[in-house]
Amino acid sequence: MKKPRICTIGSHSALNILRGAMDEGFSTLLICRKGTSSFYASFGICNEIIEVNHFNEIFNLQEQIADSIIIPHGSFVAYYDLDRLLNEFDVPIFGNKNMLTWESDRYKKSELMRAAGLRIPKEFEKPEDVDRPVIVKHFGAHGGKGFYIAMDSEELIEKIESRPGEAERPKIIQELIRGTNIYPSFFHSVIRNRTEFFGVDRRYESDVDSSLNVYLSEDPTFTIVGNYPLVLRESLAVKVQKEGEQFIDATKRLVPPGLNGAFCLEMCVDKNLNIFTFEFSGRIVAGTNFFIPHSPYSYIMWGEQMSMGRRIAREIRDAFDVERIDEICF
Amino acid sequence: MKKPRICTIGSHSALNILRGAMDEGFSTLLICRKGTSSFYASFGICNEIIEVNHFNEIFNLQEQIADSIIIPHGSFVAYYDLDRLLNEFDVPIFGNKNMLTWESDRYKKSELMRAAGLRIPKEFEKPEDVDRPVIVKHFGAHGGKGFYIAMDSEELIEKIESRPGEAERPKIIQELIRGTNIYPSFFHSVIRNRTEFFGVDRRYESDVDSSLNVYLSEDPTFTIVGNYPLVLRESLAVKVQKEGEQFIDATKRLVPPGLNGAFCLEMCVDKNLNIFTFEFSGRIVAGTNFFIPHSPYSYIMWGEQMSMGRRIAREIRDAFDVERIDEICF
Amino acid sequence: MKKPRICTIGSHSALNILRGAMDEGFSTLLICRKGTSSFYASFGICNEIIEVNHFNEIFNLQEQIADSIIIPHGSFVAYYDLDRLLNEFDVPIFGNKNMLTWESDRYKKSELMRAAGLRIPKEFEKPEDVDRPVIVKHFGAHGGKGFYIAMDSEELIEKIESRPGEAERPKIIQELIRGTNIYPSFFHSVIRNRTEFFGVDRRYESDVDSSLNVYLSEDPTFTIVGNYPLVLRESLAVKVQKEGEQFIDATKRLVPPGLNGAFCLEMCVDKNLNIFTFEFSGRIVAGTNFFIPHSPYSYIMWGEQMSMGRRIAREIRDAFDVERIDEICF
Known part of the structure; x- marks a missing residue:
């Protein structure tokens, strides 16, 4: 087996991942959206950059990036449909496949x-059950946007009613510690x-x-x-x-x-x-x-200098050296 | 041309600038006020220290420091009269001369x-025009001292009236985001x-x-x-x-x-x-x-280790090597 | 004299102290409580670990650790009885013996x-003397737990009365700046x-x-x-x-x-x-x-890389080299 390239998508912690990969001696590949490649290129950590209009184009790039291991990050799970990722994508992904399913729920x-x-903080199914301060988080809500707090049941119900569509939106009502x-x-x-x-x-x-x-x-x-x-x-x-x-x-x-x-x-x-x-x-x-x-x-x-990006790359290098890559990717 | 010394005045980011200069192989010179030289000397980053009573004495030191490039920082613009700096000072200063004029206004x-x-946040000319929360900043106010906020026009007018001389003092009334x-x-x-x-x-x-x-x-x-x-x-x-x-x-x-x-x-x-x-x-x-x-x-x-002080020194070293110092100093 | 080992107890800043000692070429020894040794061992900075049920067992370990210099930290003074430390402990401790006495008061x-x-902020002997906002800190209170504030004398007296045993507890009533x-x-x-x-x-x-x-x-x-x-x-x-x-x-x-x-x-x-x-x-x-x-x-x-843990070890190394260890330990 040839030593793989390290690939990720341009967002979230891509700089971290690619700098770390480079420090561990890997060749690096970035898939990024049009308009962001100059930012990433300016850091000098990408051996290759592929520009896309939408991250979903990764499914069409599989042949081109088949020599890579993909490092998923927060944006990764936000941008891809889980089923498609599990069923239509053959490039190795670092991590445990089944965790993705668990995390989506x-x-x-x-x-x-x-x-x-x-x-863990108490979770309430219905607003009327709330008996203490809570924070409301939407399923799949990205980067905290739209989260809100309420001090009691009454305030919570009022806030839900004042937000169009909020009552039906899947959300978690969590005790505020x-x-x-x-x-x-x-x-x-x-x-x-x-x-x-x-x-x-x-x-x-x-x-x-x-x-x-x-x-x-x-x-x-x-x-x-x-x-x-x-x-x-x-x-x-x-x-x-x-x-x-x-x-x-x-x-x-x-x-x-x-x-x-x-x-x-x-x-x-x-x-x-x-x-x-x-x-x-x-x-x-x-x-x-x-x-x-x-x-x-x-x-x-x-x-020594060990960032999280480098730690991931070190693990892949270690696994590669002892031919155990299949245990850490899916 | 001989390789210049790097010089700055003792305040603001002098430690940063001089450590960076030293890391890039420059000889360093600090001009500092009496009573502060032991602080700077303790870091071991000054090849020479000149003590002054007031930073304005730099105008009389020009012959002595003619082999230097001055790195200006925040305190620099605070301590010197702009006209005098532009007209009576011949030691090279890192940066663009005209920016100083623009920044003073x-x-x-x-x-x-x-x-x-x-x-940019909305700016209000008169207190009575204010229709939202604002922050008031004085021209040339140093280090945030004396800034204040007001939630509306009424509160602002009251605060201005309660501060002697505030009405006439040049200031910016800026929307508070x-x-x-x-x-x-x-x-x-x-x-x-x-x-x-x-x-x-x-x-x-x-x-x-x-x-x-x-x-x-x-x-x-x-x-x-x-x-x-x-x-x-x-x-x-x-x-x-x-x-x-x-x-x-x-x-x-x-x-x-x-x-x-x-x-x-x-x-x-x-x-x-x-x-x-x-x-x-x-x-x-x-x-x-x-x-x-x-x-x-x-x-x-x-x-590699690249602080802002070192980045400045690297630029000067790069420029020196290709004989383009005049493009980055004035 | 043989080069000493560096020893500390497992809490507070032990990681800092031992990593620094290792970077300065010392052999390291950690005394830690049962249940915490795997944490410390995972960092790979302890040449030897001694597990104890209570830190007080250090008094029985003196022969075993006689080749060490102990580096005291915050938890050190919290866990040991001062008199016993000064009178029944013969292993060299880094620092000035008399400072411990002063600090205990x-x-x-x-x-x-x-x-x-x-x-320093004003200190009040009696709650009724308080004429401004204060913070109350207990003697020997660890890690800030139980500290509280009061805006005036009345609020302070009320808070003291509402806390069982608080009136008699030794405490400092300090002006809140x-x-x-x-x-x-x-x-x-x-x-x-x-x-x-x-x-x-x-x-x-x-x-x-x-x-x-x-x-x-x-x-x-x-x-x-x-x-x-x-x-x-x-x-x-x-x-x-x-x-x-x-x-x-x-x-x-x-x-x-x-x-x-x-x-x-x-x-x-x-x-x-x-x-x-x-x-x-x-x-x-x-x-x-x-x-x-x-x-x-x-x-x-x-x-160069100089943490506080390493700085302490550097001082000990410097002192050892010039045979002045007795000036920096007691």
């Missing part, structure tokens, strides 16, 4: 978090048989994270604009790492052979240091983009 | 941003003929960014204390980079031969990801000081 | 800060005879730093969850460095031979850039954990 996601023994959010990222390596603690960020959202939000906003909004880097209180990092390992164990049982590669647990820590996991992502998250060329934790572990 | 600044096709602020920095290279995306920060201001601001402050204040590093949502970075390039194009048309070197667009992103540019800086900003020895983006682009 | 801490000429907090870290080197500016962070606390705190919380809480990295306005850094040096001078006079190694001044900066120091830590703080492998400032100074 918010109820299955909650089931997986519960199976991992994680404490009083605490501060943390987004720890991990890498589960099949080749090294371990779950690595990678780094922690928190989101920077518009307009809830405006310095002036309290003066200006009747109702905070949660559109993701970027990410802040963080470091965790060390005793908390120990607990968070344990929960990361529990999560991997749960995926091994429920979604065999289990998740491999990058993942993120989206958590809220209350004043008593209780940890609530309100969401997870089964692949590289944009919060790791700050940690290029390394995070504090990845430097401690590796003693 | 807030109306010309707005004109330049508009010419670049950037969306509901959103979160980002401060992307760029480097426009004349030698490489490209505009590079460098990194993003946001300010840390007193007391609006106090965790307890909402409990303590009747009226938030905006004195800059420092900066947080950020990473941008990648799809937003693509747009921001485009606006950076548009801005450079506008300076080429209106302020030929155009801006060269570091610059920053000061932006606010609303919940719909609309980008408003409320201010710009035509040189290195202090927000880049975090990104030493590199930012995530500069590492992606260069694959 | 909140009144002596204030005395030291005042002796250094630092401006309107401003933003900064936590600058320094390293005072006995061997190089200088106080080095290392880096700046701010804390990330639950739930006061929740984006939604204002909507959810009747009363903010201050449990430390982690830290954000910051960079300071350069003119402010000059002042802060001066105060760091004044602080070292004060420790030389009051706690001879003075503090050596890492320390942190916990400060609040108001809108007029006045600096108030509300607390200090005489050893490595967790905020430095972000700055691995370096902070912006440490890179400027060293031109």
Whole structure:
């Protein structure tokens, strides 16, 4: 087998993925939308760029990119129809095929978090059941846009009624935990048989994270604009790492052979240091983009420059060297 | 021509500039105020330090520093009289001479941003015209001190009346956008003929960014204390980079031969990801000081340690090697 | 004398300390609680790990670890009885023995800060004396848990009465400064005879730093969850460095031979850039954990990867080379 190229689509964490691939000695390929190629080209990390009008054209490019391994990221799952991806796409994709199915279903996601023994916020089926502050998140809502909060059932019902089509829209009504959010990222390596603690960020959202939000906003909004880097209180990092390992164990049982590669647990820590996991992502998250060329934790572990993009490429290189690529791709 | 020394004045981003110059193999010279030289000396990045009582003494030091290129920064424009700088100073200064004139005039600044096709917040000439929340910024106000907000015309008029001399003081009354602020920095290279995306920060201001601001402050204040590093949502970075390039194009048309070197667009992103540019800086900003020895983006682009200070020095080295120093200094 | 091993206990900044020791060529030893060794082992920075049920078992391990120098950190002072540490423990500890005594007494801490000429917030002996907003901190309170604020005397008395046992609990009632907090870290080197500016962070606390705190919380809480990295306005850094040096001078006079190694001044900066120091830590703080492998400032100074953990190890290596270990340990 020839050494594969590393390919991703131009959005989300493509810079991270391609720089990392290049640092590990891979040839790189980017599929990006017209109008964005000059941005990506300016960084000098793409051996080849294919411009498309819509990311869906990837299905017609399969022959051309057959020598690649695709690294999926957040935008990847947002842009592609799952069925088509699973049935009409033959280029190897890094990760576990079945995780995609589980992740496309918010109820299955909650089931997986519960199976991992994680404490999750209460979820309400009907607005009238709500007995505490909640946050409403739409299924497949991208980047936090349109999320809203309500302090009680009455306010929630009022907000739903004031938004056209909102009552019917698939959504999750989730208890709002009083605490501060943390987004720890991990890498589960099949080749090294371990779950690595990678780094922690928190989101920077518009307009809830405006310095002036309290003066200006009747109702905070949660559109993701970027990410802040963080470091965790060390005793908390120990607990968070344990929960990361529990999560991997749960995926091994429920979604065999289990998740491999990058993942993120989206958590809220209350004043008593209780940890609530309100969401997870089964692949590289944009919060790791700050940690290029390394995070504090990845430097401690590796003693070298190890971004999440590079960690993924390192895993592929390791697997390639021992002819186990088929265990980490689908 | 002999290889020049790199010189700056001790404030703002001097550490950044001199460390970068040293990393590029330049000899360095710092002009600093009495009482601050031990701070700068402790970092071991100054080949020579000249202590002055007031930065204005630089005009008398011209012979002594004639072998240098001066790197201006934020404090530079604050401390010097523009006319004197343009007419009585012969040591080469990095940048475009005419940009200084444009930047000294807030109306010309707005004109330049508009010419670049950037969306800018509405500006009001008279307090009574105000029909939405605004922020008031004084001309030449340094580091955010004294800025204030008002929710409507009535509150604004009241605040102006309660501040002695405020009515006559030159100021800008600017629409306050509901959103979160980002401060992307760029480097426009004349030698490489490209505009590079460098990194993003946001300010840390007193007391609006106090965790307890909402409990303590009747009226938030905006004195800059420092900066947080950020990473941008990648799809937003693509747009921001485009606006950076548009801005450079506008300076080429209106302020030929155009801006060269570091610059920053000061932006606010609303919940719909609309980008408003409320201010710009035509040189290195202090927000880049975090990104030493590199930012995530500069590492992606260069694959080596590239701070903004070093990027400036690299440009000078590049220009020196091809004998084009006169194109990047005045 | 044989080159010592570097030893610490598994919590707070152990990763930082051990990675730094390893980078300086030391053999490392970790004492950690059962259940946490897999976390620490996963980073590959411990040559030996000793598991204990309680950190107090260190007193029985003295023979086994006699070839080590212990690096104390925040958790260290929290877990050990001071008298026992000073009288029943013979393994060398990095730092100044007498600082531990001074630090265990909140009144002596204030005395030291005042002796250094630092401006400190007003402290009130009795709740009824309070004439402005205050924050209440318990003696030995760990990680901010249980701290609370009150806007005036009446609110404070009410809060004390509503908390069982609070009236008798030893606590400090401290003026709450309107401003933003900064936590600058320094390293005072006995061997190089200088106080080095290392880096700046701010804390990330639950739930006061929740984006939604204002909507959810009747009363903010201050449990430390982690830290954000910051960079300071350069003119402010000059002042802060001066105060760091004044602080070292004060420790030389009051706690001879003075503090050596890492320390942190916990400060609040108001809108007029006045600096108030509300607390200090005489050893490595967790905020430095972000700055691995370096902070912006440490890179400027060293031109190499220099974390606080590594800086400590470098000092020990320097002292070992010139046979002055006894001056930096007790």
